[in-house]
Amino acid sequence: MKIVxxxxxxxxxxxxDQIVGNISKGMLIxxxxxxxxxxEDADWLVQKVLGLRIFGDExxxxxxxxxxxxxxxxxxxxxxxHASTKxxxxxxxxxxxxxxxxxxxxxxxxxxxxNLSSSKVETGEFGxxxxxxxxxxxxxxIIIDSKNKI
Numbered sequence: 001m002k003i004v005x006x007x008x009x010x011x012x013x014x015x016x017d018q019i020v021g022n023i024s025k026g027m028l029i030x031x032x033x034x035x036x037x038x039x040e041d042a043d044w045l046v047q048k049v050l051g052l053r054i055f056g057d058e059x060x061x062x063x064x065x066x067x068x069x070x071x072x073x074x075x076x077x078x079x080x081x082h083a084s085t086k087x088x089x090x091x092x093x094x095x096x097x098x099x100x101x102x103x104x105x106x107x108x109x110x111x112x113x114x115n116l117s118s119s120k121v122e123t124g125e126f127g128x129x130x131x132x133x134x135x136x137x138x139x140x141x142i143i144i145d146s147k148n149k150i
Contacts, residue, residue: 001041001105001147002081004030007054007140011074013124014131021122026071027054028134031109032081033102034095041146042109048144049073050117062140067118075113076124076132077106099127 005027012022029049055064055071066073079102083091097105103126114121124130 001034001037001045001109002032002143002145003045003049004032004078004081005049005052005054005142005144006030006134007137008074009135009137011132011134013074013076013122014133015125015128020130021074021076021124023072023074023122025055025069025137026066026119027052027073028132029073029075030078030081031075031106032078033097033105034082035097035101037097037101037105037146039105039108042105042112044146044149045144046109046112046116049113052142054140054142070119072119072122073113073117074122074124075110076130077102077126102126 008026008028010024011028012019014020051065053065054062055069057063079093079096082095083093084095085091106126110121110123
């Protein structure tokens with residue numbers, strides 16, 4: 001399971017010109033799921049997200065968590081995080097999980113993040129054609145892969 005976290009001052013996701021999720025200060029989290037991923041991968045990633053100190057303190061150092069700054073989460077599924085570009089110019093997505101595996105795991109990740117955080121979690125819609133807008137604050141972008149825990 002792979003996530004891309006962007007620290008944002010605002011972010012939103014639209015489907016058919018309707019906003020389905022939006023946040024002000026917080027984290028936009030793009031989630032990619034492989035066919036071998038499990039609830040354990042999701043649990044580990046949720047704990048990493050909740051513990052991240054990527055918001056600036058009074059001195060501008062990244063020393064504060066989402067909770068310290070009243071940050072929120074916007075979680076969007078993105079199978080393209082598992083693109084392979086080793087051969088040719090057209091990416092392959094064979095590592096990305098099929099919907100019957102990915103949807104329950106994506107929903108589990110969102111549920112765990114919601115249950116364990118003090119913030120409301122906004123989402124996109126799995127498999128939909130979404131338009132994501134954001135203002136990356138910093139910019140700060142962090143990639144975490146549950147297969148690289150060490």
